[in-house]
Amino acid sequence: MKINRIRLYVVNVPERHWWWSDDTYGQPQHQRDEHGVCEVETDEGLVGLTQIERSTPAAVVAETLRSWVGRDVLQVNLAQPEAALAGSFEQAVLDLRGQALGVPIWQLLGGRVREWVPITQCTGYKTPAHTAEDAQRGWEQGFRFYKMKCITAAEKTPEERIRYVVDRIEAIHGAVPGMGVRPDIRWRLEEVWVAQELARRLEGLNVESLESPIAKGAAAGTFSEWRRLRETIRLPIGDHVRGPEDLIQRFRAGALDYAIVGGATAGIALAHSRLAADLGMGGWSQTVAYGPGAAMGLHVAACMPHLSQPYDMVGPMAWESDLTVEGFEFVGGALKVPEGAGLGFSLDREVVKKYLVREEVFAG
Secondary structure, three states, rough: EEEEEEEEEOOOEEOOOOOOOOOOOOHHHHOOOOEEEEEEEOOOOOOOEEEEEOOOOOHHHHHHHHHHOOOOOOOOOOOOOOOOOOOHHHHHHHHHHHHOOOOOOHHHOOOOOOOOOOOEEOOOOOOHHHHHHHHHHHHHHOOOOEEEEOOOOOOOHHHHHHHHHHHHHHHHHHOOOOOOOEEEEEOOOOOHHHHHHHHHHOOOEEEEEEEOOOOHHHHHHHHHHHHHHHHHHHOOEEEEEOHHHHHHHHHOOOOOEEEOOOOOOOOHHHHHHHHHHOOOOOOEEEOOHHHHHOOOOOOHHHHHEEEEOOEEOOOOOEEEOOOOOOOOOOOEOOOOOOOOOOOOOOHHHHHHHHHHEEEEEEEO
């Protein structure tokens, strides 16, 4: 079953109002970027979907897509990732293989361990008032956890940084007391004493965890400062791990409660999740994508054994449209894992036209 044509749709779908950041903080470039979505056609009439990885230069995209034409998707060894757009190629191949076999992608990834994936309302930077407004809207949609990026260049002193986090969380709970909050601090509290003071001021509030609170290189990379923080506060600590060696070092140091895993491909991300589970660690992963990419994220999340906390999903509800015909089922703060063959979703071409920036076709 060979790829004989690829249709690339470069689109720019507006975000829903203040989903990421408000007018005070402004939209970062990665939230304004165009996105590529591909229909990958085969000589047997099957059409797979994939989303192009964010921020990939257009020349690299074009060269890589041309190299896919003529490839036999049944002969590809996904254990050997591609040099470029490895995750995008893997998604297309798995979608086509799943359709050919009549099974969902999660079966090809080893089998799901959950039918619903709890997700966060994953957002960026806002004023406290706008944060509360956004959280209220999310609660009404069904979200029960609010993940927010915290601390910018505007917050220069430790006290300003602490107050920014505390003020926003207090504003959320003033509007929706039941909303669990995950502040993503992005290592910007830097020192243990600052994170300790933040944890003290958050006592009694519904805080799910502190994500990436202090500098990664604290104590020369031994993670002793992370362990000291973890042993002196009541809130769980989560952070991104870079791979097996990093994960094992954090585990041995007693530095983390939750591991945030990822990887260039689904296969790599799942290997990291399995290792975390073998070490007895929980945690989560994340996806930032329109509908086709978000659907792939759900297939992967369905198979993650260490997924003990809500998954960070920017999309499909972050934008005006998810670009799919079928749509996503969202109930009680969780997304339904797709059941259809392959990805389980098809592209709504009429909607794509509405947001289309340009279209390219690659063929033999």
